[in-house]
Amino acid sequence: MFCIGIYSSLKKTGELNLYSSLQEEKLNIKPGSNGTNSVKLGKCHLILAQKKIKNKQMKSLFNYIKEVIYAFVSLAKGLLLTLRYFITIKKVNITEEYPNNRTTTISVKERFYGEVVLPHNENNEHKCTACTLCQMACPNNSIQIISKQIETEDGKKKRVLDKWVYHLDSCTFCYQCIDACPQDAIEMKNSFELSVYDRTKLIYQLNRPGSKLKEKPTVKEQQS
Amino acid sequence: MISMIEFTDITAWIHSLLLSVLTPTWTYIVELALSGVTALVVLLVCVIIMVYMERKVAGFMQLRWGPNRVGPYGIFQVIADVIKLLLKESFSPNRADKVMFNIAPALALCVSLMALAPISWAPGLTMWDTNIGILFITAISSMGVIGILMAGWSSNNKYSLIGAMRSGAQIVSYELSAGLSIITAVALAGTLSTNGIIQSQADGWWILKGQIPAIIAFLIYVIASTAECNRAPFDLAEAESELTAGYHTEYAGMQFGIFYLNEYINMAIVSIIASTLFLGGWMPFHLPFDYPVVQTFNHIMDFIPTWMWFFGKMFLIIFFMMWFRWTFPRLRIDQLLKLEWKYLLPISIVNLLFAAVIIVLHWHL
Ligand code: SF4
Ligand code: SF4
Numbered sequence: 172m173f174c175i176g177i178y179s180s181l182k183k184t185g186e187l188n189l190y191s192s193l194q195e196e197k198l199n200i201k202p203g204s205n206g207t208n209s210v211k212l213g214k215c216h217l218i219l220a221q222k223k224i225k226n227k228q229m230k231s232l233f234n235y236i237k238e239v240i241y242a243f244v245s246l247a248k249g250l251l252l253t254l255r256y257f258i259t260i261k262k263v264n265i266t267e268e269y270p271n272n273r274t275t276t277i278s279v280k281e282r283f284y285g286e287v288v289l290p291h292n293e294n295n296e297h298k299c300t301a302c303t304l305c306q307m308a309c310p311n312n313s314i315q316i317i318s319k320q321i322e323t324e325d326g327k328k329k330r331v332l333d334k335w336v337y338h339l340d341s342c343t344f345c346y347q348c349i350d351a352c353p354q355d356a357i358e359m360k361n362s363f364e365l366s367v368y369d370r371t372k373l374i375y376q377l378n379r380p381g382s383k384l385k386e387k388p389t390v391k392e393q394q395s
Numbered sequence: 396m397i398s399m400i401e402f403t404d405i406t407a408w409i410h411s412l413l414l415s416v417l418t419p420t421w422t423y424i425v426e427l428a429l430s431g432v433t434a435l436v437v438l439l440v441c442v443i444i445m446v447y448m449e450r451k452v453a454g455f456m457q458l459r460w461g462p463n464r465v466g467p468y469g470i471f472q473v474i475a476d477v478i479k480l481l482l483k484e485s486f487s488p489n490r491a492d493k494v495m496f497n498i499a500p501a502l503a504l505c506v507s508l509m510a511l512a513p514i515s516w517a518p519g520l521t522m523w524d525t526n527i528g529i530l531f532i533t534a535i536s537s538m539g540v541i542g543i544l545m546a547g548w549s550s551n552n553k554y555s556l557i558g559a560m561r562s563g564a565q566i567v568s569y570e571l572s573a574g575l576s577i578i579t580a581v582a583l584a585g586t587l588s589t590n591g592i593i594q595s596q597a598d599g600w601w602i603l604k605g606q607i608p609a610i611i612a613f614l615i616y617v618i619a620s621t622a623e624c625n626r627a628p629f630d631l632a633e634a635e636s637e638l639t640a641g642y643h644t645e646y647a648g649m650q651f652g653i654f655y656l657n658e659y660i661n662m663a664i665v666s667i668i669a670s671t672l673f674l675g676g677w678m679p680f681h682l683p684f685d686y687p688v689v690q691t692f693n694h695i696m697d698f699i700p701t702w703m704w705f706f707g708k709m710f711l712i713i714f715f716m717m718w719f720r721w722t723f724p725r726l727r728i729d730q731l732l733k734l735e736w737k738y739l740l741p742i743s744i745v746n747l748l749f750a751a752v753i754i755v756l757h758w759h760l
Contacts, residue, residue, distance in 0.1 A: 260455040264460065265458045
C-alpha cells in the first residue's frame, strides 16, 4: 500500500513520464559521422536520467514524510492556541454577562454606533448652524432641522437652529449625517439601551432648551 | 482503611449475600442483571459529566463561559435538556420505513453497549473476562454503522441518506488503521484479553515501554477512533452546515436523544479502550526501572485508587477528543478518505512492522 501510494504520487507529478520520454529519445539517436559517440552520449544520458529518477523517488518519499510532519506541526499549533484559551479563560473571555454587569464592568467599544447626539459645551452652546446638510444626507429621513429667523444685536437677520429633531425609530446608524456635517456638530454615541415601550418616545429633540450656537472666534480674537 | 477495600471484596460480599437467599441459578441471573445495570448507570453518569464537560470545553476554547444559567455554573443544564427531550413528541416522517426508523436508535445503542462486556473496570472487575476481549471489541465497534445506515435509509430523506453513506465509508476505512494500532498494542502485550493487557503494564504503560511505535500507534488510534465516533473534525455523517443533521435529521425527542447519548457512549468506550491498550487502564503510573528512588515512586503511585486512574485516563482521552473537535475544521469527504488511505494506513502498516522488529529484538522495556 505504501509503495502504491508513492507510485501514484509519482505518476501524478508526471515524473514517470520523464523516463519513458527519455527512452523514446534513445531510439531516435541517429548514427552520424561520430555515431559511436552519440550512442555513448545517449547511454550516458540514460544512466543519468535513471539516477535522476531514483533521486526524484527519494525526493517524493522525503516530501511525503515532510508533509506528514508538517501536518502534525500545524495541527499542534492550532491545538496549543485553543489550549491556551482553555487555561487562561478568565483573562481572555470576551463574553459580557450583560444584564448582570450593566452597572459594573460592562464595556462597549467607542466605535460602536448607538445613537446620534448633538454635544453641548458647559455654556449650553452647540455647533450646529442649521445648514440642513445632515438632513439631506440622511437616507431614511430621520433628521428634521427646524430653523428660525432671529435678529442679532447689530440689527442683522440671522437663521439659527430652533429644533434638531431626531427620529431614532427610523435611524439605521449609518453615520452619513456625521460625515456630511461641515461643522462637526454631531457625533455617534456608543449607548445601546435605547428600547422603549412606545415608538412615539423615540423622537428626540437633540438641542437643549435655551441652547445657542457657539460663536466662532473672530480673526482678531484668534490672533490674540 | 477505606482504600484497602477492593472491588473484588464488594463483589464477593454481594455474591455470598445473594447465595444466602437465592438458589445458585437465580444468583447467577440476578448478578448478571446487577452488573449490567451497574455498568449502565456508571456509563450514564459519565455521559452526563461528558455532555457538561463538552459544553464547558467548547465555551472556554471559544472565549465564552459555556452554560451558566441553570444551577451554579450551569451544572443542571444537561438535566434540563433531558427533560426537554423527554417531553417532546417522537414522530416518524410520512413515507418513512416506520419499523426500521423506530428500531435504528435502539439498535445503535445496543451495539455500542455490547462493547462494554469485556472491559476491565478495576482489578478483578470485568463483566465478561474472556481471552479474546479486544477482538470482540473490534468486531462490535465496526457494527456501530448499522444503526446509522438504518436511520439514514429509513428516513426517506436525501440528506439522511448521504450522511449515512458517508458514515459507512468513514467507519469502514478508519476501522483498518484503528485495528492495526490495536494490533500493535496487542503484539506488545502478547494477549488479547483486556485484563491480560492491563496486567502486562504493571511495570510501566505501553506508551512508555513500547517506545516510538507505541506512541505512533496511540496517536493513530486516537485519530481513527475520533473518526469512528463520527466526531468533529470527522463529523461528515452529521455535517450540519451541509446536511442539516445528516442521518438523524428526521429524529425528534428522545429518539434523537438516544443518538446523542450513543455518540457519548461511543466516545467513552473508545477512550476506555485506548487507555486500556496504551495507558494501562486502571494500572497506576509505574516507571520500568529498578532504582530504589523509582521503586518508592511506584509505591507512592499505588496509593491513588485504581478507579481514579481508570476514570482519570478515560476523561483525559475524552478531553483530547473534545479538544480536537473545538480546534479543527471539518474535512471534506475526499480529504477524509485520502487521510485514511494515503496517510494513516501506510503509516500504521510501517509502524506495525517497526513494532514487530522491536518486539522480536526485545528492545522494548
Ligand atoms: S445615522 Fe444615518 S440614518 Fe441615522 S440619522 Fe444619521 S444619516 Fe440618518
Ligand atoms: S448638524 Fe451639521 S449638517 Fe446638520 S444642520 Fe447642523 S451644522 Fe448642518
